[in-house]
Amino acid sequence: MSAETDPFESLQAQLDDAAAYIDLDDGLLRRLKNPERILETNLTIRMDDGRLETFRAYRSQFNGDRGPYKGGIRYHPGVSRAEVKALSGWMVYKAATVDIPYGGGKGGIVVDPSELSASEIERLTRAFATELRPLIGEDRDIPAPDVNTGQREMNWIKNTYETLEHTTEPGVVTGKALDSGGSEGRVEATGRSTMLTAREAFDYLDRDIEGATVAVQGYGNAGAIAARLLSTETDATVVAVSDSSGGIHDPDGFDPAAVREHKHDTGSVVGYDGTTALTNEELLTLDVDLLVPAALENAIDADLAERVEADVIVEAANGPLTPDADSVLTDRDVHVLPDILANAGGVTVSYFEWVQNRQRFGWTEDRVVDELERVITDAFDGLTEAYETYDVPNFRTAAYIIALKRVINAHAESGTWP
Ligand code: GLU
Numbered sequence: 184m185s186a187e188t189d190p191f192e193s194l195q196a197q198l199d200d201a202a203a204y205i206d207l208d209d210g211l212l213r214r215l216k217n218p219e220r221i222l223e224t225n226l227t228i229r230m231d232d233g234r235l236e237t238f239r240a241y242r243s244q245f246n247g248d249r250g251p252y253k254g255g256i257r258y259h260p261g262v263s264r265a266e267v268k269a270l271s272g273w274m275v276y277k278a279a280t281v282d283i284p285y286g287g288g289k290g291g292i293v294v295d296p297s298e299l300s301a302s303e304i305e306r307l308t309r310a311f312a313t314e315l316r317p318l319i320g321e322d323r324d325i326p327a328p329d330v331n332t333g334q335r336e337m338n339w340i341k342n343t344y345e346t347l348e349h350t351t352e353p354g355v356v357t358g359k360a361l362d363s364g365g366s367e368g369r370v371e372a373t374g375r376s377t378m379l380t381a382r383e384a385f386d387y388l389d390r391d392i393e394g395a396t397v398a399v400q401g402y403g404n405a406g407a408i409a410a411r412l413l414s415t416e417t418d419a420t421v422v423a424v425s426d427s428s429g430g431i432h433d434p435d436g437f438d439p440a441a442v443r444e445h446k447h448d449t450g451s452v453v454g455y456d457g458t459t460a461l462t463n464e465e466l467l468t469l470d471v472d473l474l475v476p477a478a479l480e481n482a483i484d485a486d487l488a489e490r491v492e493a494d495v496i497v498e499a500a501n502g503p504l505t506p507d508a509d510s511v512l513t514d515r516d517v518h519v520l521p522d523i524l525a526n527a528g529g530v531t532v533s534y535f536e537w538v539q540n541r542q543r544f545g546w547t548e549d550r551v552v553d554e555l556e557r558v559i560t561d562a563f564d565g566l567t568e569a570y571e572t573y574d575v576p577n578f579r580t581a582a583y584i585i586a587l588k589r590v591i592n593a594h595a596e597s598g599t600w601p
């Protein structure tokens with residue numbers, strides 16, 4: 184774990200690596216590396232015991248050249264201005280990698296929601312939505328879930344916005360519950376794109392995914408669903424998973440859905456029947472075919488990267504590798520499939536939800552699953568083509584070349600004004 188790596192510097196380093204292959208003005212590159220604007224605000228709410236409490240919150244609108252700003256809202260004590268800036272930039276290049284018509288944004292509140300009651304979280308969410316109201320809208324900026332937020336928070340944001348605006352506008356936020364205008368397939372979308380990326384990568388690298396051993400770090404929405412789909416839809420064998428309390432291991436594999444039930448009942452994956460305990464670090468250095476980091480940024484630093492035994496890494500989390508870790512893994516021929524492709528299923532099905540909201544016409548789950556598969560496999564093919572054409576050292580640089588070129592083209596086509 185390398186808490187000191189600034190995620191915003193990581194984003195900028197990733198962009199510099201790809202920009203070296205593209206002819207562009209330094210001034211334009213500076214634009215592409217920095218957010219357009221950031222809201223920083225303090226939300227004061229009344230706690231259940233009558234006290235007033237104030238929480239710092241941010242929304243970064245990184246780049247809107249390809250469409251409205253789009254990205255989640257995170258509730259976590261580790262949220263910072265630098266983190267939100269980085270996450271908003273990753274959204275720009277994620278939407279561009281999979282070619283959906285969005286810019287990128289991200290928000291966060293510095294809070295540990297496990298210490299708040301449901302009604303305190305509701306007041307905090309509505310306070311943030313009130314601050315965001317002038318900035319968001321289905322054609323401006325569209326929030327979504329991220330770490331520690333989900334359908335409940337999105338429904339509250341939608342309701343606050345619609346109440347204040349005296350309108351109905353379900354497309355102002357995505358990741359809503361089904362009865363509040365959500366989409367079939369949205370909850371599992373991030374895990375599904377992780378599974379699809381792993382499947383395509385193994386095929387491209389001439390490796391068998393059936394029976395491949397898998398370790399997953401992080402067992403929230405992305406990690407748990409990626410583990411389940413890898414086991415049910417590709418026949419990979421999940422042998423280790425972890426959460427913030429620790430990890431579990433069984434070399435013969437286990438049923439990821441049953442482990443999720445166990446976590447639901449006990450609060451952690453730890454202690455699941457027939458498994459032995461292991462630390463997060465042991466999990467990240469386990470000798471497996473596929474490693475899926477699905478927790479937070481900076482999970483693997485250069486030191487840990489030297490000890491990674493996996494052959495392929497598919498990033499379900501945003502920014503789980505530091506740039507130094509990336510260099511080490513590239514030198515060691517470990518194939519890394521970047522976050523801006525592998526976890527793009529979330530924002531892609533958010534896009535489908537927004538299309539459905541605007542048309543007031545719902546899709547079946549089969550349609551969502553099929554369209555998502557098309558978007559991810561097309562993006563994967565584009566990525567491997569760029570990997571070969573530009574002869575770049577790794578898949579991340581290939582993805583950023585594609586994404587940067589799309590944003591640069593949109594910017595050029597719009598012209599510079601005034
Ligand atoms: N928070 C997710 C991400 O990092 C989803 C964003 C969205 O659906 O807009 O990609």
